[in-house]
Amino acid sequence: MATESTEYGQGYGYRGGPGSRGTDAGERRRRLPTALRAPVEARSWRELGYVMLSLPLGIIMFTFAVTMVSLGAGLLVTFLGIPVLAAGLAGCRGFGALERARARGLLGAEVAEPEPLRMKKRGAGAWMGAMLKSGTSWRHLLYTVIQFPWSVFSFVVAVAFWSYGWLMLTYPLWFWLFPMYGGQGGLQLYGDGTHSVYLDNPFEIAVTAVVGLLFTMATPWIVRALTTVDRLMVHGLLGPSRLATRVVELESDRGVVVDAAAADLRRIERDLHDGAQARLVALAMDLGLAKEKLTEDPQAAARMVDEAHGEVKTALQELRDLARGIHPAVLTDRGLDAALSAVASRCTVPVQVEVDLPARPAPAIEGIAYFTVSELLQNISKHSRATRATVDVWRVENRLMLQVTDNGMGGADVSAGSGLAGLAERLDAVDGILVVDSPAAGPTRVTAELPWRG
Incomplete structure (x- = not known):
């Protein structure tokens, strides 16, 4: 097995380096508590924008999916049903690509592309068959169906909390509109035929602002919880399936194993060529010279045979080490x-x-x-x-x-x-x-x- 030395002493020590001032500046910007920072953070506004866009896109996707599936199912008795269903599934895959891009841009959710269609042949018939057999296509259709009711719920909850929170928080700034233009002391909290409660004195105005502050601070976390469900749906239904992901991992692992085996073979060939093989070649030459000197100079021949004996021992040790490196006995x-x-x-x-x-x-x-x-x-x-x-x-x-x-x-x-x-x-x-x-x-x-x- 090929071995490569690990360099100790790298990648540790003082991590700040020249860029540490930026970290200090970031720390200064984050002195406010997270709860106070959340309503004005860019992430909170992006998540709110995602929820706001989900409703109109959900209506479009739901309408398209239901229309195409219903039309295709109704036309299955004719030859037009299969093309309509395939076109509907293809459209759902297109909406899935849009949703992955939207989740990536607004939620920071990195969702990999699903596995492509696998067609053994070319042509419209093969394409329609692959589209209808693809589990990915049907998962995209399921997403377009269940995303609509969820987008309605999340839209209503997010808009209600966000609007009421900011309206109550800023109530001290605009309550004067009621006595000036509305003919009443303030915002009406309760009213019937005999009694009416208005938020018109300083204490009630202050309490309203405090309640609005609580709503405003809680809203980003509520929206974040809602978008967490969206992240799960996008990952689970619009990304690659677990089986496809596992296949990709196995293909990658197989490549690593092949590369490692090839590297081991190159190492063994190099060790044999530069080590034992070179020694055996030199040993053969020395023995040939010793054979020639055997009759002319027996003592020199004996010394050369003795040296060759030592080379044999060294070559045997190198072969043992090489065998141990391949798989020790x-x-x-x-x-x-x-x-x-x-x-x-x-x-x-x-x-x-x-x-x-x-x-x-x-x-x-x-x-x-x-x-x-x-x-x-x-x-x-x-x-x-x-x-x-x-x-x-x-x-x-x-x-x-x-x-x-x-x-x-x-x-x-x-x-x-x-x-x-x-x-x-x-x-x-x-x-x-x-x-x-x-x-x-x-x-x-x-x-x-x-x-x-x-």
Whole structure:
């Protein structure tokens, strides 16, 4: 398995740098409490705009969907029903693209494009068949139907809270319109044939403003809760399905595995060409010279044979190391406990190994676990400046857990494009996870999680 050294000491320390003043300015702007800031924040106004637009768009989408589906279902007895239904579903997919763009612009919801139509042939018939068979198309139709009643509810709630809140909050600024133009002391709170209650004295005006302030501060959070439902609908109905997402992930993981296998083959070829193969070629030449000198100068021939014997031992050791790097025999014969202990014994730092496994996992998972620990210990030897390290291996339900810790200088960073990044990609290819906790000055704790697959 190819190994790449991880650079410790990168990506840590003082994070402010030259741009820290902008952070201070942002902190000054956020001295107001969140509740007081929310009514005037741009995010709140964008969310309100989203709710306001949802109603007219919902009416258009609902009308289109119901009309096209009803018309298509009614025409199924003729040859026109299928094209009408397919056109209706295509229109719903178009509305879905609009809704994803609207959610992205106003709500900041990043929704991936759904899977495209899969057509085995070209032509109008193949297109209509693919449209009608696509689950994505029917999910878009479902969205256009259920979005309308929800948009009515959210529109009414948002407009009511927002308008009443600001009207009551600003009531001290415009209450004078009632006695001047309305012929009454103030806003009428209650009235019947005999009694009337007006908000006309200073105390009642102040209480009205306070109630309006409470409404105004609560409205952004109510609107945010409403748009959370919209986010869920857009993600769940207009984005890619879980199955399609999983297929994309598996395709990506397969690419990672293929690339890793190709890199391993190149490394093995390079090690053989530059190491054992070169030594064996030199050994063959030396033995040829020794054969020629055997009758003329037996002593020189004996020295050359002795040197060749040493080269044979070196070549054998290199071949053993190469075989160990491909898949160590001790791992196959005795499992992770013995294999990791052998790796730890070759580390330049004292390593304590604890393996607590009730059984052996699948050979592929066992090999990945071995090479993960091997690469992490190699990084500790080269870069951590640690004086001790530990390796712990255990099982939690159907997951194999690995944890490698050291007391070195810390600063290991997966995002720095180092060997840890490649290791994380390889683990992800088999549904594994790599978590690195490495603050400046240490200690470093790297936890890997793999599927058991025993």
